[in-house]
Amino acid sequence: MLAIWDGAGSIRLLGLLLQGTITTLQIFLLTLLLSLPLGLVIALGRISTHKWISSPLKLFILIMRGTPLLLQLIFVYFAPSYMLPEGLSFRIPRFTAAIIAFTLNYAAYFAEIYRGGIQSIPRGQYEAAAVLGFTKTQTFLRIILPQVIKRILPPISNEVITLVKDTALVQILGISELFRVAKNESSRIFSTTPLFVAGLFYLFMNWIVTKTFHNAEKKLGYYK
Amino acid sequence: MQILKVENLFKGFDELEVVNGVSFQIQQGEVVGVIGPSGSGKSTLLRCLTLLEKIEHGRIVVAGETMVETSPQGQVVYAPEEKLRKIRLRLGMVFQNFNLFPHFTVLRNITEAPILVGGISPEEAEATALQLLKKIGLQEKATAYPYQLSGGQCQRVAIARAMAMKPDILFFDEPTSALDPELTGEVLKVIRTLAVERMTMMVVTHEMSFAREVADRVIFMDNGQIIEEGPPQQIFENPSNERTRSFLQNYNLSFRA
Ligand SMILES: Nc1ncnc2c1ncn2[C@@H]1O[C@H](COP(=O)(O)OP(=O)(O)OP(=O)(O)O)[C@@H](O)[C@H]1O
Ligand SMILES: [Mg+2]
DSSP states (O other): OOOSOOHHHHHHHHHHHHHHHHHHHHHHHHHHHHHHHHHHHHHHHHHOSOHHHHHHHHHHHHHHHHSOHHHHHHHHHHHHHHTSOTTTOOOOOHHHHHHHHHHHHHHHHHHHHHHHHHHTSOHHHHHHHHHHTOOHHHIIIIIIHHHHHHHHHHHHHHHHHHHHHHGGGGGGGTOOOHHHHHHHHHHHHTOSHHHHHHHHHHHHHHHHHHHHHHHHHHHGGGOO | OEEEEEEEEEEEETTEEEEEEEEEEEETTOEEEEEOOTTSSHHHHHHHHTTSSOOSEEEEEETTEEEEEEOTTSOEEEOOHHHHHHHHTTEEEEOTTOOOOTTSOHHHHHHHHHHHTTOOOHHHHHHHHHHHHHHTTOGGGTTOOGGGSOHHHHHHHHHHHHHTTOOSEEEEESTTTTSOHHHHHHHHHHHHHHHHTTOOEEEEOSOHHHHHHHOSEEEEEETTEEEEEEOHHHHHHSOOSHHHHHHHHHHHHHHHO
């Protein structure tokens, strides 16, 4: 495997992997940025007592969680050009397709986490706020949501860690993220080294994710 | 001045009628104790009065303003949103389980609503809150969080939180039922202080001796109806109704046992 230390080769490999990492991080951050708020909106709709809001969202969540993310990536990328009638059909850029699929998929998971968190807050909190004259929005933003966030940090951190690794799936669309870059380099030099180094890269990213969530949990640990 | 007037109030859940035609009035400065067996509709009545439940029939007037009434056709009509908001501010509620906001300090639990809802400046709200904390003997707990307090302390803070909104009437739903017996005294003492200051209050309680001592008037409820009401001496010493008598008798028996 690792033959002799090859300075120039190592630097070349690191450069390649770092480039792939930038793409990986772009997918990771964009997905988080979009799916965290979208998940909250979906959760609120899912909780709604209006069936015409909650039922479609229930189905949406079922599909997003019940089918492979890989398949969803392919679907989002190909559907507009294959399923729409001629004239209306169009192509989405690969990267955009990847972000859409990831955002929808992760929003579904986050929505269920939010929902669990929101429903775990005792009814008395809403009632105390109502009697004090808070509006529904004030109650949600000032009383409920802060408590929800504290409760859902651990399950959210699980999902975020999974997201770091799931970004490797976008290679199915031919996007050169970290894993694909490493794989190509592996076949080129007939060595598994690039793949294992990429593994270390993922580990490092998730070490940062873990630390970040740990700090956040500590910060919110000032009350019980 | 009349603070609360309730006429022919009905409230049920599905098939179950829980409040069955209740009427009464409360004058400013009056302390009304509400007693009655479990399931007689005491909590539901308070929840209707504080807008936590929608009524099915009847009329509620708060300080001369109609909060809700029923048309001759039987349609229940609540006041428009804006008016309802104003009326709501006249009503305070203290819950059995305190329902303090766990992520706020004691001080912020008390100041949040006056600032956000009452439109009072943070400085003024804080000054008022500190005064209230002094009154309930918890000024050194201003920066503590609810989880750091005993149940009795939590309930005293909950009372201060309600008082900070300067309500015209304060409702209590069994304010000491969730407390260890040795902690009920400190909460009852705070309520007693408010009574001395002529705060208008309606207190649902299982503490008969407290009702007897503090209330100006006692209401006995059973099966969603007011069976009997009157001064404590009359209700406790000389109840005119058979049901009141047997309730108090059972109560005394179980208390002695
Ligand atoms: N949200 C609800 N849905 C259905 N039934 C309810 C609801 N709230 C109360 N009830 C029923 O209404 C009846 C009266 O309840 P309520 O809590 O008003 O009695 P209470 O006099 O406060 O009793 P306690 O002394 O035990 O507190 C009970 O039979 C209860 O089960
Ligand atoms: Mg009750």
